[in-house]
Amino acid sequence: MLPSAGYKTYIAYKQNVPWFQAWQTCLLYGGHLASIESAAENGRVEAAIRAVGSLTGDWFIGGTDIGIEGRFAWIGLHREITASSYKNYAPGEPNNSGGAEDCLSMGSQAGSKWNDLPCTTNVQGFVCAFVK
Ligand SMILES: [Ca+2]
Ligand SMILES: [Ca+2]
Numbered sequence: 001m002l003p004s005a006g007y008k009t010y011i012a013y014k015q016n017v018p019w020f021q022a023w024q025t026c027l028l029y030g031g032h033l034a035s036i037e038s039a040a041e042n043g044r045v046e047a048a049i050r051a052v053g054s055l056t057g058d059w060f061i062g063g064t065d066i067g068i069e070g071r072f073a074w075i076g077l078h079r080e081i082t083a084s085s086y087k088n089y090a091p092g093e094p095n096n097s098g099g100a101e102d103c104l105s106m107g108s109q110a111g112s113k114w115n116d117l118p119c120t121t122n123v124q125g126f127v128c129a130f131v132k
Helices: 019-028 039-052
Strands: 008-013 058-064 103-107 114-117 125-131
Touching: 008 039, 019 058, 019 125, 039 103, 039 125, 058 114
Parallel strands: 058 125
Antiparallel strands: 008 125, 058 103, 103 114
16 A cells, blocks of 8 residues: 555654665665655654754655656655645756766755755665654
């Protein structure tokens, strides 16, 4: 069953792992690599990160365009991020810098905004969502 509805509790894990390892780790924990579908959820993800670390680093969330360049989806929801979806990209992002950025993160110099990064970037950690 897809975690398509319900209240999401977010937990950040301070582990420097590649994006797909983060994705699978969240599955093993019974959740999904964080999807963010509203400003309220974005705020809760930010709070989860601040509980264990700092937004001055990058934290993987569950958006990717690794399948089709430029078409991001929340992998844990099997749902595309469309024109009408909630989005919180940093200015100029996602930019697919170097032609090699397919995985979304929160943090770095952009506060709680999102950026696409290489899926193997060194990160501070990642955030899982657990749907009740
Ligand atoms: Ca990309
Ligand atoms: Ca980028």
